[in-house]
Amino acid sequence: DQQVKQNSPSLSVQEGRISILNCDYTNSMFDYFLWYKKYPAEGPTFLISISSIKDKNEDGRFTVFLNKSAKHLSLHIVPSQPGDSAVYFCAASEISTASKLTFGTGTRLQVTL
Amino acid sequence: DSGVTQTPKHLITATGQRVTLRCSPRSGDLSVYWYQQSLDQGLQFLIQYYNGEERAKGNILERFSAQQFPDLHSELNLSSLELGDSALYFCASSPEGVLNTIYFGEGSWLTVV
Numbered sequence: 689d690q691q692v693k694q695n696s697p698s699l700s701v702q703e704g705r706i707s708i709l710n711c712d713y714t715n716s717m718f719d720y721f722l723w724y725k726k727y728p729a730e731g732p733t734f735l736i737s738i739s740s741i742k743d744k745n746e747d748g749r750f751t752v753f754l755n756k757s758a759k760h761l762s763l764h765i766v767p768s769q770p771g772d773s774a775v776y777f778c779a780a781s782e783i784s785t786a787s788k789l790t791f792g793t794g795t796r797l798q799v800t801l
Numbered sequence: 802d803s804g805v806t807q808t809p810k811h812l813i814t815a816t817g818q819r820v821t822l823r824c825s826p827r828s829g830d831l832s833v834y835w836y837q838q839s840l841d842q843g844l845q846f847l848i849q850y851y852n853g854e855e856r857a858k859g860n861i862l863e864r865f866s867a868q869q870f871p872d873l874h875s876e877l878n879l880s881s882l883e884l885g886d887s888a889l890y891f892c893a894s895s896p897e898g899v900l901n902t903i904y905f906g907e908g909s910w911l912t913v914v
Contacts, residue, residue, distance in 0.1 A: 692843065722902075731803060731891055731905030732844070777843060788857050789903070791836075791843035 694792035707765040711778030718780040805906035826894030
């Protein structure tokens, strides 16, 4: 049972344009969400997070939006840069457990010149 | 470099064998996590240790076990290996008081033949 879903395995975006990566979840107990970025031969690195009391969190070029009623979150990257090419994982957890992260299957982003 | 060190980076072994994966967390981090990433799968949470004690358990098979030692390094033991155990195994650690932000190692590639 995939509780966190990233339905787009890959995405290609031109440099300078906006990249939008989507994530859906089914577990209504999730109240904290994170995005991780992974380059080949490296471990995932934390990118940005959002708690369920917010609907938007911004950090430089990266913004995460949360729609609790739709159980949907998205990561916007503006403007996209070639160095953003990586696999992006969405993850969710319950703050009460504060340990177990449930990950999606990832979206491979390719930023082209 | 996340500061989390995993050894070995690559391992090839035969079915039925037993292997041990080792993890050194970031300096000062008391929590250690193990995740498994199989082909086309997201990261699956296996187990978490905090200061030597098991804190949370995920979908970890009975053939797998883990422990965290007094010096805080951790080992994941995989026994009676099957072809389906071939995966990338990540260790991660988290700092005190930083909610749900964990730092991943580069992973250990296990291939069972």
